Amino acid sequence: MDVGTGTETGTGAEVPRLEGVPLLGSLLDLKADSLGTYLEARRRHGDVVRIDAGPPGLRLQLYCVFSAEGAQRVLASESANFRKDNPFYQEIRDSFGNGLLTSQDEDYLRQRRLVQPLFTRKRVDGYAGAVAAETGATLAAWAQARDGIVDVSSEMMHLALRAVSRILFGADVDATVDVVHRCFPVITEYVLARGYSPLNVPRSWPTPGNRRAAAAMDELYGVCDRIIAERRRSAAAGQEGEEDLLTLLAGARSSDDGAFDAAELRDQVLIFLLAGHETTATSLAFALHLLARHPEEQARAREEVRRVLGDRTPEAADLDRLPYLTRVLKEAMRLYPAAPVMGRQSVAASEIDGHAIPAGSTVILAPWVTHRHPRYWSDPERFDPDRFTPEAEAGRPRYAWFPFGGGPRACIGQHFSMLESVIALAMILRAYAFDAVDTEVPLSAGITLETKGPMRCRVRRVEG
Template sequence: MSARPPGPPLTALPGLLRKLAVDRLGMVRDAAALGDAVRVAMGPRKLYVFNRPEYAKHVLADNAGNYHKGIGLVQARRVLGDGLLTSEGDLWRAQRRNVQPAFRPARITAQAGAVAEEAARLVASLGAREGEGPVDVLREVTGLTLGVLGRTLLDTDLDPYDSIAHAFEAVQDQAMFDMVTQGLVPSWLPLRTQRRFRAARRELTRVVDALVADRSSRLRDGDGADDALARMILAARGHADPRTGRRLLRDELVTLLLAGHETTASTLGWALHLLAAHPRVRDLVREEARGVLGDRVPEADDLHKLTYTTQVVQEAMRLYPPVWVLPRVARRADEVGGYAVSAGADVLVCPYTLHRHPEFWDDPERFDPGRFDASRSSSRPRYAYIPFGGGPRFCVGSSLGMMEAVFVTALVTRDLDLSAAAGHEAVAEPMLSLRMRGGLPMTVRTVR
């Protein structure tokens, strides 16, 4: 007979539930401190937190069909609808098959020039602001990731749509509010969070409709276009129900806009923050970038030569995984690592805590890019490190995201010194992604 995972002592339960509202990272860390499998009762609902690689593999890969998207992402459906992040079953499989060719390795390799150009543009923009005082580097890299997204996946210039990032902040705020309140607060109440969300949803609808209209005007059936937006538009045109096709197109594009820029911007923000705090590592990245690139921008083949820079990005995603938690709901009763999981239960696999598990990571709180050297990582379980998820829902954009993060980290570090603004503390804010609260103000100095 399967055992039931242990729960927190009754005296600890109120604190855990309070942290769900005000300190979600504290809640998952407290849960992980109780054990690798923990069961928390939230009224009639049950929450299971699993924190071992083999448990993560079971939920995300081995028995993935039994687990649908859970808390947080369910609430995000108010704006994401049935996009790739939130859809399930046959609809999700059809959407994934349709966009997958836009992410095939040969096509991503061909986008290296566009990524490098956007990275160089970021460096020039930051360099031009030397001596101005603190610059919000997170805002700057968010603009970069939107530029890369537009050029590589949408065949569209997203510069005129700088409202996207602000709109998605409001969307994430509302999703977390709905998660904490379990959706019990009526959406029509004139609360500030809900007013901002409604305005953001209107703005995203406006942007998406404009992007679709522009791309559609340049798209003809059979013209060989292989960008993600073109494939979405052609799929919508071929849908048996035109109205449903248009709705799904909007949902998929909103999801791509969010997932395609938010996670990479978060990774870059944390990587540049960590490099500023660790000058020795920064100097090694600069030395590698100069040795590999000289004075030029990166090319596709350089990605495999920037090995230490890649390790820095991997380590940034270990400490601050852009997708910090993978929520699921068990469709049927299951057994995970010998522990019984009831049907309908909420299940959390948390990369944030898994990436800090002391059994699999030496000195886990320390920033140490060398831990991703092959000589030190070959024996590590595959699911001890899951910044892009795992199983069939492994992030479709992982290769593009890594290229972008490595190229930008290399170019920025080669040409600029970024220093944390005096008095600023980088605080992780766990929303749909693990973003930085209040941005990343830094001073800029050009490296002569």
């Protein structure tokens, strides 16, 4: 029996299938270029397409939904029918813990209730100073850049990791950044390999891949557990420290939901590290890459920053005062969404855009494709921040743009991501002008959007 099919077929037309090779379907195409394969599927067959991948008996059937209306049904109006039960999410759970990104049902609701008060707009706005400080340190280091060239992909990854680690761990930031930087790529590669494989050996088997990943997880878990234990000892002794996010998480409690135990705290920390730095880093890096290739838009954004900020350090209130810079970031997230593909598993049979989705199906949403859909975006490959004026946004379906997901499981950290991105981009543009060195950057879809090479820019100090 093929993986991902159900006994209930539902009503509606049969879903058209992307043609593949007899033995492996579209497996090789997905491995070589999954983003291009999804684009081609929509171009050939429309908004709901089935893609088969793998050999008979282990074949995965992917029901791909590319319309804004279909995304809304999966993420919002029928979200209870589309769960995070697929093998890919299970691999993330097994590696990064059962935090807000991966938990479900009562676990998720309890976690969300405990965490939500820590992500109010007022609370998140208090992190602006930490973001500005880490951005300032990055800018100072660029003065020593060889030939004035920086790889904005790696630089923004480092900046975002420093910022989220500082907000999570406060004074312990240096103890965590090196470990995360070293261990996350190993674990992420392991998750991807297992998540997309039709057959995996048990994690307990002493294969080289299992041993390498286990060592990275042990080191990552160890540093988190040590810091959590130290905080709990300090709290038990009545010692007051700085109020970083870990301290707030450790103190989160209610009469109905209790509090997080040590293992649950580690799960939340790992998920915040995973979701809180790679996504923001991707948005910032591609915003800089696009501005480096479009000097007129770069100049317009810099002029707004100078006019609004002058020489002062940006703060949270400046988000509403920098509308063009915000539009630049939104357009970067349209063209290069940090989560280019999202997966769900259908519980019951349903109908989407007139097509029957069987029970138990693997359902794929692809912001990468929907964000380029010609029904919602004219000349979709063109960089145009003015697509995100209030008037333009009001004229599109809600889910024509969904880099933060949507519905009841929309990203809890989206305001933090925008705060960090606007503040960092404002400071960077005020200090430096950018020219693209690498105009074309090969990409792949991992847990987040990944570059397969450098994204270099030549930077020049801006005078005045």
